[in-house]
Amino acid sequence: MRILIVEDEIKTADYLHKGLSESGYTVEVVHDGLLARERILHAHFDLFILDVMVPNMDGWQLLQFIRSRWQTPVLFLTARDAVAYRVRGLELGADDYLIKPFSFVELLARVRTLLRRGPPREIHLFRVSNLELDVLQRRVVRQGQAIHLTNREFALLHLLISHEGEVLSRTHIASQVWNMNFDSDTNVVDVAIRRLRSKIDEPFDTRLIHTVRGMGYCLGPDTTSAAP
Amino acid sequence: MKLVPRSLAWRLALMFALATVLLLGGIGVYLYHALEREIVWRDDQALKGRLERMTALLEDSDSLAVLRQRPGLYANMLDNRESLLWLLDDRGRALLEVNPVHRAVPELPQGDGVQLATLETPSPARLAWVTVRFQNQPVTLVAGRVLDERTRMLGDYRHRLLASLLGGALLALMLGYWIALRGLAPVRRLAGRINAIDTRHLHHRLPHTGEVSELRVLGRVLNVMLERLEQGFMQLSRFSEDLAHEMRTPLSNLMGQTQQAMQRDRSIEAYQTLLGSHLEEYERLSRMIDSMLFLARAEQADTALDHQPVDLNALAVQLCDYFEGMAEERGLTLAPCAHGQVHGDVDLLRRALANLIANALRYAYTNTTVTIGTRGHDGAVELYVCNDGPRIEPQHLPLVFERFYRIDASRQTPDDSGGLGLAIVRAIAGLHGGTASADNHGGGVCFSLRLPVAQSLS
Known part of the structure; x- marks a missing residue:
């Protein structure tokens, strides 16, 4: 998967480059609008990440240019979160936007979503290590032992297990499980994870739910795979 | 001309x-x-x-x-x-x-x-x-x-x-001008006094015992205006000061921790812990900036609201579900019993109610109940969140919705909302043409959000 990042802020471009490369994407970075246009014309990309403020040709113009030819997904980044900005970007055909400062985990999640081709596959049975989750029967089993979960705990585990190995931010979890779409500084998610752990991790030898400090939570067979 | x-x-x-x-x-x-x-x-x-x-x-x-x-x-x-x-x-x-x-x-x-x-x-x-x-x-x-x-x-x-006749008119004109000049002298003096009031002298007031009764009324009105201006100005400058202070603390943590860590080589784990701690501080700063921006926008009168009917019961139930785990951990019970419907922005109202519930949970005594309910008033619905916990001194009650207002240091807990949660509640109430208030009741505190039922969809 090839991603083009158009961002004139060197530090931002640099960490995006590193982070996305480490997550297994082929990443190219340009710092200038006109150069970006050249690259867009001459190479194939699966995703564009555009900063709105880039020299010579701004993000809006690039977006219009891309949309005049291709349907490649576009994620735009902006430091201004005025509603007019977001609306404009989405009207011009952007697929998603992130407001600076954004968390890298969040960016990664958006990138994954945008690159997931076609409708998401409906998986009904998940298995990680010796943990099994059956969506249709609403059943969770670990080491052959059935575990009773409340609805929310089940939804939380479902979210984590369907993103196995990915770090999910607290904000993302709150929005997916409880439909809470604002940044809350309460520890509701931490409490919920703690309670989930007490049921699916603590009675067993190995832990599956890992805390990634400052970033969020990740479900995987062991700690070493917790990297995003 | x-x-x-x-x-x-x-x-x-x-x-x-x-x-x-x-x-x-x-x-x-x-x-x-x-x-x-x-x-x-x-x-x-x-x-x-x-x-x-x-x-x-x-x-x-x-x-x-x-x-x-x-x-x-x-x-x-x-x-x-x-x-x-x-x-x-x-x-x-x-x-x-x-x-x-x-x-x-x-x-x-x-x-x-x-x-x-x-x-x-x-x-x-x-x-x-x-x-x-x-x-x-x-x-x-x-x-x-x-x-x-x-x-x-x-x-x-x-x-x-x-x-x-012409001579008389000319004389009358001159005489009239002179009389008017003399008569308007108090106005000029008043203007001079007002002119002396700048941002550093907002505490100055115009003398109440003005020489002319007509100007006394004007002086009184101007004094009231000055009072409001001074309050607003003080609030604003205190706010900037608080903001600087609130940002300085996490920044100082970040600098100190980093410098301390870099004094010698550390293990990978130590660096990871440091970075994790940094992230937490960054998130705090970022949230604070978001909240500040939110408040700044909410004060602009032209903020457009996405009005739709909001079922208060559904909202309360959803939030109780969200906070249930947190409440249980502290031995608290959440009792939603809200009714009715208001017109408003559901995301904003959810955020306001969430802040109120988080606040109520934070200060409640263990093994008590936090009640979320509604009371009908003529033309308004009062959405309240009551807990059993330490009462708030009456002199602090009108101020708890101020930004960064803390009653005392003991009220600052690790999961403190940074002092902006209740300010956001008030801003959201204001956006809906309502008010927010706090009252002591029985053995605890009630925070309420009064929203007009029939919103004019302007």
Whole structure:
């Protein structure tokens, strides 16, 4: 998967480059609008990440240019979160936007979503290590032992297990499980994870739910795979 | 150019002058006409008297010749060159004539008794005539007076009146200007005092014992305005100070921790812990900036709301579900019993209620219940969140919704909302045309959000 990042802020471009490369994407970075246009014309990309403020040709113009030819997904980044900005970007055909400062985990999640081709596959049975989750029967089993979960705990585990190995931010979890779409500084998610752990991790030898400090939570067979 | 001058003093002076002109002009016109009438009446009386005396003279005289030869007989009663006298026979010929200005013999209609008329040509003259019998012949005795002198005199009088009127108006204008300047002096003094009040002297007030009662009202109103300005200004500067302080703490943590960590080589784990801790601080800063931006926007009156019907019960249930785990950990029970519907932005209302619940949970005693409910008022719904916990001193109650307001240090807990949670609640209430309030009740505190039911969808 090839991603083009158009961002004139060197530090931002640099960490995006590193982070996305480490997550297994082929990443190219340009710092200038006109150069970006050249690259867009001459190479194939699966995703564009555009900063709105880039020299010579701004993000809006690039977006219009891309949309005049291709349907490649576009994620735009902006430091201004005025509603007019977001609306404009989405009207011009952007697929998603992130407001600076954004968390890298969040960016990664958006990138994954945008690159997931076609409708998401409906998986009904998940298995990680010796943990099994059956969506249709609403059943969770670990080491052959059935575990009773409340609805929310089940939804939380479902979210984590369907993103196995990915770090999910607290904000993302709150929005997916409880439909809470604002940044809350309460520890509701931490409490919920703690309670989930007490049921699916603590009675067993190995832990599956890992805390990634400052970033969020990740479900995987062991700690070493917790990297995003 | 505008007809009305901008200066209040000049306006007053002009009005003063106008009033003077009207008044003096009116008096002048009245006096002039009175004088004219009086003069006309006197002249007429004089003419009639002359006719009577001439008639008597005619009766006493035997023949015309005597009269002609002795003009002194009647000339003495003719005072000057203005007087006219004719004795006309029945065919209009002059038998006797005193006519210094050489006027033509007038043709006069006959009538009974003394008649009066004013001739305009060749020059204005007033005539009185009467038909008498002289030596058994009907003769017409005409006495007259050329009006040149009178016209001139009245004309002069008119001119003098007009000149004094103009002079008076000019004097009134100057006098009026001077009076207005003097009268407006308190206004200038007030302006001077107001001018001295800048942002550093917002505590200055205008003296209540102003010299003019009209200005006292203005002074009072201005003082009230100053009061509000000062409060707003103090709040703003305190807010900036708080903001700087709130940002300084995490920044100082970040710098200190990093410098301390870099003093020697550390294990990978130590670096990871450090970075994790940094992230937490960054998130705190980021959240604070978000909240600040939110508050700043909420204060702009033109913020557009996405209005839709919001089911308060569904909202409360959803939030209780969200906070359930957290409440249980602290041995608290959440009791949602909200009813009704309001018009509003569901995301904002959810955020406001979430902040209230988080706040209530934070300070509740263990093993108590936090109640989320509604109360109906006329035209408004009050959404309240009550807990059992430490009461808030009455003097702090109106201030808890201020940004960064903390009642005391002991209220600052690790999961503190950064002091902006309740400010956001109030801002959201304001956006919906409602209010937020806090009250002590029973054994705890009730925070409520009063929202109008029938929202005008403007």
